[in-house]
Amino acid sequence: MAHHGWGGRPPASDAEARQRIVDATARCIDRHGVVKTTLSDVAHELGVTRQTVYRHFDRISDIVGEVAAQGAESFVDRLVDHLQGIGDPAGAVVEGMMFCLRTIPTEPRLSLLLQLRDSAAFGRGATAADAIAYGAQMLHRFPVDWASAGVGEDDLNGLAEIIMRLLTSLLEHPSEPPHDEAEIRALLNRWLAPALRRTGPRPERGCSSQLAPAGRWHGTTS
Structure with missing residues (x-):
């Protein structure tokens, strides 16, 4: 794991590095939106190279998915x-x-x-x-x-x-x-x-369930 960048505070573990990448991505998304957020934006936010981010995530969509x-x-x-x-x-x-x-x-x-x-x-x-x-x-x-x-x-x-x-x-x-x-x-x-809302015991497979009356269109759950 590279110790350059990271705002002068390199992560102590891979898990911390991944979480900081996720948090940085969330901040970028807040500013730019998900479509315009790139891996370069995330790297710049963290003060690291793109290669450093790639060590932890293969694609920007993987990071966004974790967010x-x-x-x-x-x-x-x-x-x-x-x-x-x-x-x-x-x-x-x-x-x-x-x-x-x-x-x-x-x-x-x-x-x-x-x-x-x-x-x-x-x-x-x-x-x-x-x-x-x-x-x-x-x-x-x-x-x-x-x-x-x-x-x-x-x-x-x-x-x-x-x-x-x-x-x-x-x-x-x-x-x-x-x-x-x-x-x-x-x-x-x-x-x-x-x-x-079955009114009887669970039916055997292939059998129809007994249902309680459905009520009117504008009914409630009660």
Whole structure:
């Protein structure tokens, strides 16, 4: 690891160097935007050469992806905290999606996930196996007893994929004119929530689930 540059404070480890590169990239993105941020900008911000940055990251998109990932970790913690007290699966999923729709566009680091075409969380990468597995891990953290609700491990993967597909569509391709929050919540309650309101035990594979009444278009989760 080179000890030149770094503002006169060379990192003590590779891990520290990587984190300082990520932090510098975040500052560059704040100033220039993700599209105009280059690896040269990051190197200049740190006072190092491009080759020094290349020792830790192969591409600028890899660094930007790490900036987004770190923002996502904090976001998930806040999401789970927001859902505390909502033990109903349908209510938790709908409220969680509404939280995502409100928060992601206003968070610079989270918004990067929508701009990165090879992102593993949203965009074209939203249906990748690792992204779905990550989504299922997020659902595990919801204050919901999934097993008692008849939702198994395989179901959580499927639910995570549906949620990510819906979020991607709603965030990247809003309706014209745009739906307000109440309309989107009603849409989710009408068409998504009923799938999580089984009235009987979990059915065998190949059998239809029993669903609670869907309610009206403008119904609530209660």
